[in-house]
Amino acid sequence: MASGGITAHAVRINAGEDLVSSMKKAAMSAMERSGTSSAFVMTAVGSLECVTLRMSNHTKEDGSSCNDIKEWKQRLEIISLVGTFDPEGFHLHMSVSDKNGNVFGGHLMAGTIFTTLEIVIGAIKNVNFSRLHDPATGFKELAVHPK
Incomplete structure (x- = not known):
């Protein structure tokens, strides 16, 4: 665990x-201006004209697991947007709603802004983020380092 001013x-x-x-x-600008390699989404509101999301551990009809990718090509309201950034990449999760209030x-x-995205990026001073391969998950996962 590491902490620092935001x-x-x-x-x-x-x-x-x-x-x-x-x-x-x-996020890269926020990290550069703050002299750190850690950033995260503090808040975000806006709308999209399309979005592509990956579903985690979707189960196929045969019972096997996969990570389906779904795309919506319609106007959507951003309900939530959370995640972290580091110099090598990001890990972001998003919820959106359609015109009927259905949430996905x-x-x-991926995505394209419809009207606007108002976003506040937080940067943590004296903390660096990186991504390291985790043999338990098979993915590059967040590693937190004090600066």
Whole structure:
């Protein structure tokens, strides 16, 4: 465990912009300005015209597991957006709702802003994030290091 002071970096991402690359750019700027390699989503509101989410441990009809990827090509409201950024990548989860109030969520893969994304990125001073292979999960997982 490591801790440090938090700085908040607010940004508005405009209509038509790529969701993931814009957030990564904002997070990299926040880390650079704060002199750290750790960032996270403090809050986010906005809307999308499309989004791609990965479902975790979806079960196929034959009973085997996979991680299905689903895409919605419609206007959606962002209900929640959480996750972490490091210089090598990110881990973000998102929930969105459609025009009828149905909510969908999963691991964020891609998206395009419809009207706006108002996001506040937090950066933790004196803490560095990286991703290391975890043999227990088979994935690169978050590693937290005091600076």
